[in-house]
Amino acid sequence: MLNQAIPGDQPSSWSRILGVAAAFFRVGLRSAIAYRGEALVWVLATTMPFVMLLLWLEVGRQGGLGNGFVESHYVNYFLIAFCIRQMAGTWVAWKINLEVKSGQLSLRLLRPVHLFVSFASEEFAMMNFRSLVSVPPAMVLLLWFGGEGLPRSPWTWLAVATSTLAAWLITFFLNMMIGLLSLFTAQSLKVMELWIAVFFVLSGYLIPLTLFPPSVRSVLEFLPFRYQVGLPIELASGALPLEKAWSALSLQWMYVAVFALMAQVVYRQGVKRFEAYGG
Amino acid sequence: VTAFRYAKASLRVSMQTAWVYRADLLLEVLVELFYVGTALAPLFAVFHRMDEVSGWKVGDAVAVAGVFTMLQGFMEAIISPSLLQVIEQVQKGTFDFVMLRPVDAQLGASLSRFSPFKLVNLVAGAAMVLYGVPFRTWTIAGAIVFFVFLLGGAFILYSLWLMAVSCTFVFGRLENLPYFIVAWFDAARWPRFVYRGVLKILFTFIFPLAIMTSYPVLGLRGMLLPSELALGIVWPMVFLGLARMVWLRALRHYTSGS
Numbered sequence: 001m002l003n004q005a006i007p008g009d010q011p012s013s014w015s016r017i018l019g020v021a022a023a024f025f026r027v028g029l030r031s032a033i034a035y036r037g038e039a040l041v042w043v044l045a046t047t048m049p050f051v052m053l054l055l056w057l058e059v060g061r062q063g064g065l066g067n068g069f070v071e072s073h074y075v076n077y078f079l080i081a082f083c084i085r086q087m088a089g090t091w092v093a094w095k096i097n098l099e100v101k102s103g104q105l106s107l108r109l110l111r112p113v114h115l116f117v118s119f120a121s122e123e124f125a126m127m128n129f130r131s132l133v134s135v136p137p138a139m140v141l142l143l144w145f146g147g148e149g150l151p152r153s154p155w156t157w158l159a160v161a162t163s164t165l166a167a168w169l170i171t172f173f174l175n176m177m178i179g180l181l182s183l184f185t186a187q188s189l190k191v192m193e194l195w196i197a198v199f200f201v202l203s204g205y206l207i208p209l210t211l212f213p214p215s216v217r218s219v220l221e222f223l224p225f226r227y228q229v230g231l232p233i234e235l236a237s238g239a240l241p242l243e244k245a246w247s248a249l250s251l252q253w254m255y256v257a258v259f260a261l262m263a264q265v266v267y268r269q270g271v272k273r274f275e276a277y278g279g
Numbered sequence: 280v281t282a283f284r285y286a287k288a289s290l291r292v293s294m295q296t297a298w299v300y301r302a303d304l305l306l307e308v309l310v311e312l313f314y315v316g317t318a319l320a321p322l323f324a325v326f327h328r329m330d331e332v333s334g335w336k337v338g339d340a341v342a343v344a345g346v347f348t349m350l351q352g353f354m355e356a357i358i359s360p361s362l363l364q365v366i367e368q369v370q371k372g373t374f375d376f377v378m379l380r381p382v383d384a385q386l387g388a389s390l391s392r393f394s395p396f397k398l399v400n401l402v403a404g405a406a407m408v409l410y411g412v413p414f415r416t417w418t419i420a421g422a423i424v425f426f427v428f429l430l431g432g433a434f435i436l437y438s439l440w441l442m443a444v445s446c447t448f449v450f451g452r453l454e455n456l457p458y459f460i461v462a463w464f465d466a467a468r469w470p471r472f473v474y475r476g477v478l479k480i481l482f483t484f485i486f487p488l489a490i491m492t493s494y495p496v497l498g499l500r501g502m503l504l505p506s507e508l509a510l511g512i513v514w515p516m517v518f519l520g521l522a523r524m525v526w527l528r529a530l531r532h533y534t535s536g537s
Contacts, residue, residue, distance in 0.1 A: 044462075046462070051473065058333065059329065059332055194310065197313065197314055
């Protein structure tokens, strides 16, 4: 497949990129399968939604969530939160930091596609594997314990799928941007960790946004955190009907574009420095 | 005595390394304070809705989060730097050098590296405990139980880590297993009321989060049952013994790099 990737092969350059991306995807998938034990450990380490579910159920049962409290809504919300996090999560900033440190990044830069494509296809494969392992059991739990009030319209589920993809893209470009900052500072994971700490609290991952006071909520709806995980959860759990979601969905794609652009800028500037070291 | 001198020497080396990057100390303090803030946010999100959940008041819950932060500091300052290094050494085969040192391999491996700045968490955690349970309400008995149980919690956490690292001797590829411990330990920031039924048994006996963080606070407030007091004293020792056994078995699987 890679043999076809002759630079300057202009007429089919899109199919070339796709071909190379597919090759990376296969490599990524195989490495996910080879390290399946490790991948499974990562899935099992995603405990937060379950702990938060138990916590909010306990608070709800004791009347802390008002009279409108319905147990199955919270079960739906957090089981879906677990699935969406598996699907829309990527930790590629760590990988980049490692590759910058070890110098492996220069090998990657030699590959015949844009750096983003090569990382994205590997990460996408990893994400597929993680989803394959984690989503079916979560779905069984969902149908067993909750399930009530889930949206039935195929359009809503289509919106969930695109919104999950957008969430993944935002997280991916964010990771690329912060990860590539390591080209300037040698180490950028602290920045990422800070982001994640805020993300946990403000994205709807641990605390559904409906539980925030309205004034805070209207601010949170403008910040990018919700669009990394919260919006697809709200759609899929039925907390946000599709009719009311259009502006949020468009804002989400706007964030995709913004983060892609910022990642590209950091990449451009960073690679110049990287070359200056003599890579 | 050798062990003590060994620990002192490796602490000195780590301190010197850390001092080289002393500018990082400020950053570290700021980051840790920030974490404490974000970690407390869900707690206040719960307790601004109700004054009490299953008999737990906000102060007690903050104190539990404080104990959690202290244990986390202990883990990040001492346990994880040393034991993560072991995983690396096993993969490279350089663990030979640890085995050659004139101290017990477990001790040598567990005290080989420190991250002194992470001890900031101990201070932050202690401040949270004092905020949750003001000092004037402390009793001598309560304080003794608190410190004994805090130490017990540290022992259990260390034992869990040691067992996870031992597993990587046998299954070379599961190098991220310690993160599994970290992720599950994270649930210990909440008081034990979160778990019911089977989960309560699981998190009291098998993965004893309740003993690690809820018991010290309950002990401090004089709210532990006699049976829980006994369990809190016996269980850390059981875990230490178990971890020692697993470690020794795993060591037999180590095939040197040379």
